[in-house]
Amino acid sequence: MRVLRNKRALVVGLGRSGEAVARFLAARGAEVTVADSKPEAGLGQAAERLRAMGVKVAAGGHPPPLFREPDLVVLSPGVPWDLEPLQEARRRGVDVIGEIELAAWFLPGRIIGVTGANGKTTTTVLIGHLLRKSGVPCQVGGNVGLPYPPAIDLVETATAETWNVLELSSFQLESIRTFRANIGVVLNVTPDHLDRHGTFEAYAAAKERLFLNQHADDYAVLNADDATCTGYGERVRSQIVWFSRTRALDHGASVRDGEIVMRRGSETASLAQVDEIPIRGPHNLENTLAATTAAWLAGAPAEAIRRAVPTFKAVEHRLEFVRQVAGVDYYNDSKATNVDAAQKALEAFAGNLWVILGGKDKDSDYTVLRDLVRQKARAVLLIGAAADKIAGQLGGAAPLLEAGTIGRAVGLAAARARPGDTVLLAPACASFDQFENYEHRGRVFKELVRAL
Numbered sequence: 001m002r003v004l005r006n007k008r009a010l011v012v013g014l015g016r017s018g019e020a021v022a023r024f025l026a027a028r029g030a031e032v033t034v035a036d037s038k039p040e041a042g043l044g045q046a047a048e049r050l051r052a053m054g055v056k057v058a059a060g061g062h063p064p065p066l067f068r069e070p071d072l073v074v075l076s077p078g079v080p081w082d083l084e085p086l087q088e089a090r091r092r093g094v095d096v097i098g099e100i101e102l103a104a105w106f107l108p109g110r111i112i113g114v115t116g117a118n119g120k121t122t123t124t125v126l127i128g129h130l131l132r133k134s135g136v137p138c139q140v141g142g143n144v145g146l147p148y149p150p151a152i153d154l155v156e157t158a159t160a161e162t163w164n165v166l167e168l169s170s171f172q173l174e175s176i177r178t179f180r181a182n183i184g185v186v187l188n189v190t191p192d193h194l195d196r197h198g199t200f201e202a203y204a205a206a207k208e209r210l211f212l213n214q215h216a217d218d219y220a221v222l223n224a225d226d227a228t229c230t231g232y233g234e235r236v237r238s239q240i241v242w243f244s245r246t247r248a249l250d251h252g253a254s255v256r257d258g259e260i261v262m263r264r265g266s267e268t269a270s271l272a273q274v275d276e277i278p279i280r281g282p283h284n285l286e287n288t289l290a291a292t293t294a295a296w297l298a299g300a301p302a303e304a305i306r307r308a309v310p311t312f313k314a315v316e317h318r319l320e321f322v323r324q325v326a327g328v329d330y331y332n333d334s335k336a337t338n339v340d341a342a343q344k345a346l347e348a349f350a351g352n353l354w355v356i357l358g359g360k361d362k363d364s365d366y367t368v369l370r371d372l373v374r375q376k377a378r379a380v381l382l383i384g385a386a387a388d389k390i391a392g393q394l395g396g397a398a399p400l401l402e403a404g405t406i407g408r409a410v411g412l413a414a415a416r417a418r419p420g421d422t423v424l425l426a427p428a429c430a431s432f433d434q435f436e437n438y439e440h441r442g443r444v445f446k447e448l449v450r451a452l
Contacts, residue, residue, distance in 0.1 A: 002105045005029030008069055012062065012086075013076025014038070017099045017150040019046045021074050024102070024152050026053045033070070035062050070094060074102050077143065077171040098175030100142070100168065103151035109137075109162030111180065112294050115173060115207050116187030116223075118341040119287045121145070122279065123187060124167040125315050126291040127298075131163055133308035134300035142166035145439055163298050170206040180213040183297055184238070185221040185290050189228035190340035195362045204228050214238040219297050221290055224249065241297065243289040245282060253293045255285070260292055262302070269302035276310040280319060281348030317442035319348060322449045327419025330449045333426040334442030339364045342428035346372040352421045354413040356406065357390050358383035359429030359441070366393040366428065373397040378421060381409040385433040405434070406441065410448040423449075 007030045011022045014036040026032045033056040036043060040059040047057045058066060067073065067085040073096045075081070090096050104111075114124045121144050128140035139157060141149045144167045151166055158164055166181075189204050211220055211232065218238040222229040225246050233240050241264070242252035253262045253271065260272040271292040277285060292305050314320050322330040333345045337359075346353065346369065353376050357366075366389065373380060377398040382390055383406055391400050403409035406425070413423040425445045435441040 004072075006031065007071045009033070009072045009074065010035060010066060010070040011074050011076070012036075013079045014043055014046055014050075014057070015076050015078060016146075017152065018076040019050065020150045020152045021076075021099050021102060022050050022055050023053065024155070025074070026050075026055050030072075032056070033058060033066065035066050037061055064088070067094075068092075073097070074099060075175060077169055081171075081174050096175075097177060098172055100151055100166070100172045101176050101179050103155060104176070104179035106155045107151070107164055108155075108158040108160050109164055110182040110298075112163055112165045112183040112185065112298060113168050113179075113181030113210050114166065114185045114187070114290075114294075115168045115170070115210050116185075117190040117338060118336075118344060119187045119283060119290075120167045120169075121335065122284065122315050122318050123185065123287045123291045123294075124165055126287065126312055127185075127294050128165045129312050130291060130295035130305050130308045131165070131298060131300055133311065134295065134304035136163060136295075136298060136300050137161045138163040138165055138298075140165045143169045143172060145437075168210065170203055173209040174206040176209055176212065178213060180215070181210055181218070182214075183219045183221060183294050184210040184214060185294050186210065186223065186226075186229050186232060187286065187290055188223055188226045188340070190338070204231075208232055208235070211236045211238065221293050221297070223286065223290070224252065225286075241293055243286070243293050245286045245289060253289050255289075260289055262293065262296055269296065271296060271302055271305050272309040273306070278310055278312055279314050281344060283344035283347070284319070317439060319345060320442070320446075322446050325414065325449070325452045327421075328414070328417040329422045331422060331424045332442045332445050332449075333424060334431070334438045334445060336426040336428060337430050337438055338362065339366060339368050339428045342426040343369060343372060345424060345426035346376055349376060349422055349424065351376045353377045354379055354381060354417050354421060354423045356381045356383060356403070356409045356413070356423070356425045356445075357394075357428050358385075358387045359427045359431050359435075360384065360433040361386035361389055362430055364428065366390045369428065370394055370397045379413075379416070381412055383409050383427070383434070384429060386429045390428075406445055407448055410445065410452070414452050 009030040011034045035058045131138040220236045224242040224244040262269045317334040320332040336342045374397040379399040381403045431441040
């Protein structure tokens with residue numbers, strides 16, 4: 001067990017996980033300072049809460065002198081790993097880690113780690129649902145977002161028997177050192193966060209770190225239909241369990257005669273009826289394949305998994321049905337923060353779509369959406385900073401309406417959509433140009449729809 005008492009600790013970034021880390025360190029006797037680039041006025045009550053615990057808070061930047069004193073630096077996921085003050089701290093031998101690594105130092109029980117470009121949250125929450133319904137002790141957290149806690153907050157409630165089911169982003173995985181996932185799940189790897197990682201290769205390498213510290217008796221659950229995942233399969237040291245939506249597998253989980261069937265060695269288990277999966281879209285069939293596989297490997301009986309799958313409810317902001325107004329359905333997929341996620345959202349519907357696209361661009365290629373937009377969209381409503389770029393790449397595929405804001409987009413769609421149409425928020429972009437995060441964007445959309 002690592003000793004934190006009297007350690008000088010610097011927490012960089014005062015988001016949800018940053019505040020949780022600062023509380024955790026202070027409660028264990030560390031001398032804690034938190035630094036955030038936002039001005040004092042932008043930190044809200046978090047700064048006041050931490051100061052009441054004796055934590056020092058430095059707002060408005062990351063001054064180099066702060067990085068010369070600590071014994072330990074803990075980064076929030078949104079903080080770039082290669083900031084010069086961090087590199088200087090490493091050169092001086094300072095421990096520089098992320099919140100996930102800190103949690104791993106103290107977290108009892110075993111870990112299921114879930115990553116991928118898309119589907120992480122749904123799969124993580126679904127695994128937790130399947131384990132709980134099967135009587136397997138578990139808790140869910142990590143990068144999931146509210147109402148689930150950061151991983152560091154799971155330390156107090158975990159026991160040696162607990163399965164800790166964690167959603168993990170590439171930002172979190174790039175900073176791990178000893179973190180070990182007993183079951184590591186990669187759903188898919190498509191271009192995302194290139195504005196942070198620089199290249200797709202660097203992004204894929206960050207995801208692959210999920211398997212860095214696995215042992216031979218651990219499991220790697222990998223998508224057999226994803227080229228990057230098959231590449232991982234050539235290098236992992238743990239036991240590989242494949243899943244596939246498109247073809248039957250002799251070893252792994254796949255679809256046979258309308259069922260999700262697991263085959264390992266001489267064992268065959270039916271884990272779900274496909275027509276009983278309550279979340280729509282082929283991508284959610286993949287997520288269910290991965291989740292049922294992970295739950296089964298964690299000890300949930302096949303029959304209990306089969307009973308639990310139909311009782312799952314869609315996660316907020318992930319193809320979430322909001323309401324029907326005048327015969328028009330409204331769906332909130334604010335978590336579609338990249339092109340691949342928006343593509344999967346479009347694929348989940350037959351057509352007659354009014355699609356709201358736009359936000360903060362992440363060096364994305366929106367031409368990937370052209371064919372689907374041409375086939376399925378009555379119109380595209382453009383919002384946010386990326387609107388001009390999206391218009392340039394999708395021009396001619398469908399009518400493009402310059403909405404600017406999400407409020408105007410909902411108003412335009414409501415005025416023009418006909419009974420049987422669907423209004424879909426699937427932005428394909430980050431939210432930070434107009435919103436605090438994708439959750440804020442999704443809540444605003446739902447409030448607007450409920451007010452129609």
